[in-house]
Amino acid sequence: MHYIFEPGLFSSGPVRTAVLVGTVVAVTSGVIGVLTVIRGQSFAGHSLADVATTGGAGAFLIGVNQFWGFLIAGVAGAAIMELIGVQRRRGRDVATGVVLGAALGAAALFLYLGTQTSSTTGASFTILFGSMFVISPDTVPALIASGIVALAVVAVLSRVLLLTSLGPDLAAARGVPVRAVGIAYLMALAVAVSLSAVAIGAVLSTALLIGPAATALRVTKRPGLAMAASALTGTAATWLGILLAYDSFYWSSSGRGWPVSFFVVALVLIAYLLSYARRPSRGRRAGRAAEARKVLVEG
Amino acid sequence: MTVPWKTEQAVQELLRLEGISVRLGGREILRDVSFTVGPGEFTGLIGPNGAGKTTLLRVILGLQPPTAGRVLLNGRPRPRRGGERLIGYVPQKLAIDPDMPLRARDVVSLGIDGNRLGFPLPSAARRELVDEALRAVEAERYADARVGELSGGEQQRVMIAHAVIARPRLLLLDEPLANLDLRSEQGIVAVLARLAREQRIGVLISAHDMNPLMAETSAVVYVAGGRAAAGRTGEVIRADVLTALYGSQVDVLRVQGRVIVVAGEAPQPGDPVGAGAVARPDGS
Amino acid sequence: MFSSLMMNTWIAASIVAVIAGVTGFFAVLRGQSFAAHAIPNGAFAGAAGAGLLGLNVIWGLAVFALAGALGIGALGRRARQDVVTALVLVLMLGTGALFLSLSTEYAEVTYSLLFGEVFGVSPNVLVPIAVLGAVSVAAIAVIYRPLLLASALPEVADARGVSTRQMDLCFLIVMALATTMTVPVVGALLVFALMIGPAAAARSFTRRPGYAIAVATGIALVTVWAGIALSYRTNWPLGFYVGVIAAGFFLLGQAWTAVRRHGVRGRTPAAPVPADTC
Numbered sequence: 001m002h003y004i005f006e007p008g009l010f011s012s013g014p015v016r017t018a019v020l021v022g023t024v025v026a027v028t029s030g031v032i033g034v035l036t037v038i039r040g041q042s043f044a045g046h047s048l049a050d051v052a053t054t055g056g057a058g059a060f061l062i063g064v065n066q067f068w069g070f071l072i073a074g075v076a077g078a079a080i081m082e083l084i085g086v087q088r089r090r091g092r093d094v095a096t097g098v099v100l101g102a103a104l105g106a107a108a109l110f111l112y113l114g115t116q117t118s119s120t121t122g123a124s125f126t127i128l129f130g131s132m133f134v135i136s137p138d139t140v141p142a143l144i145a146s147g148i149v150a151l152a153v154v155a156v157l158s159r160v161l162l163l164t165s166l167g168p169d170l171a172a173a174r175g176v177p178v179r180a181v182g183i184a185y186l187m188a189l190a191v192a193v194s195l196s197a198v199a200i201g202a203v204l205s206t207a208l209l210i211g212p213a214a215t216a217l218r219v220t221k222r223p224g225l226a227m228a229a230s231a232l233t234g235t236a237a238t239w240l241g242i243l244l245a246y247d248s249f250y251w252s253s254s255g256r257g258w259p260v261s262f263f264v265v266a267l268v269l270i271a272y273l274l275s276y277a278r279r280p281s282r283g284r285r286a287g288r289a290a291e292a293r294k295v296l297v298e299g
Numbered sequence: 300m301t302v303p304w305k306t307e308q309a310v311q312e313l314l315r316l317e318g319i320s321v322r323l324g325g326r327e328i329l330r331d332v333s334f335t336v337g338p339g340e341f342t343g344l345i346g347p348n349g350a351g352k353t354t355l356l357r358v359i360l361g362l363q364p365p366t367a368g369r370v371l372l373n374g375r376p377r378p379r380r381g382g383e384r385l386i387g388y389v390p391q392k393l394a395i396d397p398d399m400p401l402r403a404r405d406v407v408s409l410g411i412d413g414n415r416l417g418f419p420l421p422s423a424a425r426r427e428l429v430d431e432a433l434r435a436v437e438a439e440r441y442a443d444a445r446v447g448e449l450s451g452g453e454q455q456r457v458m459i460a461h462a463v464i465a466r467p468r469l470l471l472l473d474e475p476l477a478n479l480d481l482r483s484e485q486g487i488v489a490v491l492a493r494l495a496r497e498q499r500i501g502v503l504i505s506a507h508d509m510n511p512l513m514a515e516t517s518a519v520v521y522v523a524g525g526r527a528a529a530g531r532t533g534e535v536i537r538a539d540v541l542t543a544l545y546g547s548q549v550d551v552l553r554v555q556g557r558v559i560v561v562a563g564e565a566p567q568p569g570d571p572v573g574a575g576a577v578a579r580p581d582g583s
Numbered sequence: 584m585f586s587s588l589m590m591n592t593w594i595a596a597s598i599v600a601v602i603a604g605v606t607g608f609f610a611v612l613r614g615q616s617f618a619a620h621a622i623p624n625g626a627f628a629g630a631a632g633a634g635l636l637g638l639n640v641i642w643g644l645a646v647f648a649l650a651g652a653l654g655i656g657a658l659g660r661r662a663r664q665d666v667v668t669a670l671v672l673v674l675m676l677g678t679g680a681l682f683l684s685l686s687t688e689y690a691e692v693t694y695s696l697l698f699g700e701v702f703g704v705s706p707n708v709l710v711p712i713a714v715l716g717a718v719s720v721a722a723i724a725v726i727y728r729p730l731l732l733a734s735a736l737p738e739v740a741d742a743r744g745v746s747t748r749q750m751d752l753c754f755l756i757v758m759a760l761a762t763t764m765t766v767p768v769v770g771a772l773l774v775f776a777l778m779i780g781p782a783a784a785a786r787s788f789t790r791r792p793g794y795a796i797a798v799a800t801g802i803a804l805v806t807v808w809a810g811i812a813l814s815y816r817t818n819w820p821l822g823f824y825v826g827v828i829a830a831g832f833f834l835l836g837q838a839w840t841a842v843r844r845h846g847v848r849g850r851t852p853a854a855p856v857p858a859d860t861c
């Protein structure tokens with residue numbers, strides 16, 4: 001037992017902060033991720049993460065906390081993507097990717113300029129790959145608040161969002177303001193991405209957004225259940241990741257630990273692959289699809 | 300030295316299906332289906348949606364192994380892979396986006412040797428072949444347009460040219476008329492009939508509404524309830540034959556030159572066009 | 584700018600641009616632009632790992648890029664393509680992060696592996712790049728026809744005896760090879776821009792597949808040459824210029840398409856034909 005819970009784990013301040021923030025992040029990303037996967041917008045989520053990288057790098061350049069950079073850039077990116085019409089027309093992912101690839105180029109520039117002006121080494125690493133143990137406690141209230149707001153938006157809109165996923169025309173026919181709902185969703189997504197970026201880095205944030213959600217959806221087709229399962233899986237991966245990362249400081253004599261983000265990402269993928277361990281028969285799968293349709297359409 | 304009459308007989312059937320059964324996902328889709336298609340014959344493969352028409356086409360193409368029965372091409376059993384030279388195929392719909400850098404004539408050019416390694420060198424002979432094929436389907440007007448920007452009917456013509464440019468003996472089409480307006484339907488059927496006549500190709504065209512094909516088809520393979528009835532149109536499209544196929548009372552009405560198949564029960568989704576206790580006279 | 588030190592960069596970048604243009608054409612045609620995002624990140628992890636182990640970075644790049652490509656190919660058939668690609672992409676990046684954090688000089692190495700480095704093309708990387716470049720171009724030339732058929736007309740390809748599965752696999756492998764070469768020069772995160780931007784722009788400017796490949800290659804070359812020159816002058820990262828210039832060409836292409844669609848092209852002038860007849 002001693003080797004699993006290394007000394008100082010439970011009393012360490014940074015660990016407590018990491019666990020708190022990690023939980024908020026995992027829950028928010030997990031829930032919103034379910035909607036993202038159902039809507040087939042994993043690519044959009046990843047593109048937003050690219051834009052968030054730019055924001056984080058920009059924030060670093062001007063000396064502001066990364067989270068605000070992630071958030072503002074994420075929201076701006078979401079607005080741009082809505083303008084490009086990534087939700088309305090198929091095949092817009094190329095456009096999105098290219099334009100946001102330019103954003104990554106800008107991130108490269110900001111990081112470069114930032115390292116010229118300040119002496120903090122490894123800042124690039126933190127922005128790109130996260131560093132959960134160095135989250136400043138001052139930002140924690142803001143992180144928690146953002147998570148709650150995003151979750152609230154999604155909770156209110158979840159039924160409508162599921163309806164629009166079946167077909168925007170269907171929803172519009174029922175009098176749903178499809179465009180407005182889509183924008184609100186993209187904003188919530190931007191928040192989820194930013195939170196995830198703070199925890200495990202902008203470039204890796206997709207893992208917490210897509211992984212637990214995809215895993216949960218393989219286990220159940222009922223959206224509510226999937227969101228709960230997704231949040232749970234993400235939280236478990238995060239906690240376990242923090243634990244392993246803390247322990248890793250003790251694994252080698254150099255006292256350097258492995259990044260939390262690596263563990264989280266690896267655990268998320270393992271969970272997803274494990275969900276393939278059970279293979280339902282064709283009949284059951286067909287039945288579940290029919291059930292899903294019933295649930296989504298008639299509720 | 301070939302003996303003329305013997306050659307005639309041997310080549311009489313380009314395609315012969317004997318007792319084809321197909322089982323998919325635990326369900327028996329088709330049972331004991333047999334029919335033939337000869338050179339120059341224009342045959343309709345008719346049946347409601349989900350009856351197994353596409354499955355049957357895939358069996359002929361070698362993409363779906365049958366659980367029983369055999370397929371003979373030119374009198375010889377179909378090899379597992381191969382036979383592509385003999386058979387041209389026109390799929391139902393293309394998933395092509397409008398920006399795709401591929402002109403109609405590029406698509407047709409791929410019909411010559413798109414399945415062989417290497418890359419095509421432009422030559423006068425190739426251009427001649429492509430032009431000729433485009434003329435045969437009356438598509439010269441838009442030969443240089445992006446194939447993704449063409450209408451459904453125009454794309455069908457291009458795909459037909461693609462399929463016949465290498466002079467196959469057999470041409471299979473999967474629901475080519477499904478999303479076309481009336482005039483386009485008539486145009487496509489006319490083109491196909493002419494190709495069948497001029498190039499002595501056997502044409503097998505699947506559809507859920509037989510009316511656009513009535514003028515040209517000499518034979519029909521009607522698929523329903525997992526079984527098939529094949530023969531001349533007049534022999535197959537009869538109340539007694541179709542009742543046996545469907546397993547429930549079916550009437551056949553002929554109104555103003557159109558055929559309407561009426562089933563005794565209420566219409567189900569996927570019933571052939573015109574079926575149902577309330578008959579729709581225009582066959583649509 | 585044209586010193587012997589820089590010559591390596593010019594040569595390597597030119598080779599890379601040609602491959603990116605050719606491969607990118609097919610990636611966009613096949614709608615696999617997301618894979619063009621994912622596989623380079625695999626390469627990144629490999630490069631970091633190779634650095635950790637002290638091997639030539641090309642080995643790491645090649646092995647991990649191939650693993651990533653095959654992983655996407657294998658898993659993608661059983662699971663949803665977009666989810667699997669995203670997760671594999673991220674796992675690769677995370678692994679790269681791990682390797683980097685375990686090595687001693689991670690800041691600069693991270694940076695150049697992700698965003699490119701004009702001065703970072705060492706001679707012992709140049710020869711492999713040239714060889715891989717030649718192999719990739721030859722491979723594409725050999726499978727050009729069936730690959731085009733399987734990519735543009737998949738419904739027909741199988742019927743004509745071209746196995747779309749085999750072509751999928753072949754293409755992913757070529758993409759992995761192309762990526763291996765591109766990452767050291769342009770950086771893992773910007774390979775996507777160089778592969779997809781020029782190819783997406785090219786399809787706006789021409790209707791013919793052969794021309795589209797040539798135009799994509801040309802645009803890619805212009806992009807890297809301009810990028811190198813500007814990066815040399817300003818010391819700003821090459822990846823920045825590549826990202827921005829590629830996006831610029833893409834937007835140009837979109838604008839051109841919009842203009843083009845307002846006129847009627849490609850039909851020989853004849854009696855006016857209503858749009859709904861065929």
